[in-house]
Amino acid sequence: xxxxxxxxxxxxxxxxxxxxxxxxDEIYAVGYHAATTQAIAERAQVSRGALLHHFxxxxxxVRAALETLLDDGTAEIRSVSQDVRSGTLPLADFVEFLWxxxxxxxxHLSMELINEARTxxxxxxxxxxxxxxxxxxxxxxxAEFCDADxxxxxxxxxxxxxxxxxxRGMGVQTVLRPDPDYFRDLIEAWKAVLPQLIAxxxxxxxxxxxxxxxxxx
Numbered sequence: 001x002x003x004x005x006x007x008x009x010x011x012x013x014x015x016x017x018x019x020x021x022x023x024x025d026e027i028y029a030v031g032y033h034a035a036t037t038q039a040i041a042e043r044a045q046v047s048r049g050a051l052l053h054h055f056x057x058x059x060x061x062v063r064a065a066l067e068t069l070l071d072d073g074t075a076e077i078r079s080v081s082q083d084v085r086s087g088t089l090p091l092a093d094f095v096e097f098l099w100x101x102x103x104x105x106x107x108h109l110s111m112e113l114i115n116e117a118r119t120x121x122x123x124x125x126x127x128x129x130x131x132x133x134x135x136x137x138x139x140x141x142x143a144e145f146c147d148a149d150x151x152x153x154x155x156x157x158x159x160x161x162x163x164x165x166x167x168r169g170m171g172v173q174t175v176l177r178p179d180p181d182y183f184r185d186l187i188e189a190w191k192a193v194l195p196q197l198i199a200x201x202x203x204x205x206x207x208x209x210x211x212x213x214x215x216x217x
Contacts, residue, residue: 015044015054016064018045019041019044019051019054019061020068022040022041022044023035023064024069025043026043027065032062032112032115037052037058059123059126060126062113062123062126062127063130066110066127066130066131067130069106069110070110070130070131073106073134074137076101080094080097081094081141081144085144091198095163096191098163099170099187102164102168102171103171104171107171138160139157141160142156142159142160142161143156144156145160146159146198147199150198151199151203155212159194159203163190163194
């Protein structure tokens with residue numbers, strides 16, 4: 001491709017990226033239903049026609065927004081997990097990293113779309129593959145999180161998914177329970193429990209049941 005040909009393509013990709021980022025910002029600012037394509041186009045500083053050129057339907061636009069949101073989250077989680085794995089970041093700091101991620105902008109945006117998908121079959125069908133890729137990527141990260149000698153990949157995935165689900169549940173509570181001390185107690189308790197799950201008797205007990213013994217036999 002010539003330099004002349006690359007320039008329009010680069011501009012097109014940049015426009016697409018602006019629209020996607022604007023969609024994320026608009027949904028976070030006003031909610032899913034109030035985030036009109038006109039408002040998104042204005043936020044992205046593009047014409048509505050340019051927006052529709054890249055995303056002919058609202059579902060296409062929302063899917064791209066969720067893909068970008070989850071890709072960003074995955075990259076951040078992977079980077080921090082690697083720091084824990086290498087020993088440059090304490091496990092307790094990993095919990096501290098997850099809490100704002102799953103109680104802040106990233107979490108509330110994903111929950112906004114999940115809630116809408118519950119009653120919108122078209123949107124749900126559009127978003128399920130995106131979320132499945134996100135969870136597959138997380139599972140791959142979790143499988144490498146622990147030393148295989150202490151926890152095999154399946155057990156590591158369960159422990160880290162327990163951690164994420166705890167943070168998600170707490171994140172839901174923050175909407176109607178503005179009580180930082182309550183959440184701090186839970187976080188500090190989990191910071192004490194998590195090392196025992198990963199490399200201690202608590203984890204040994206958790207995976208001693210017949211379901212797990214059968215899998216490892």
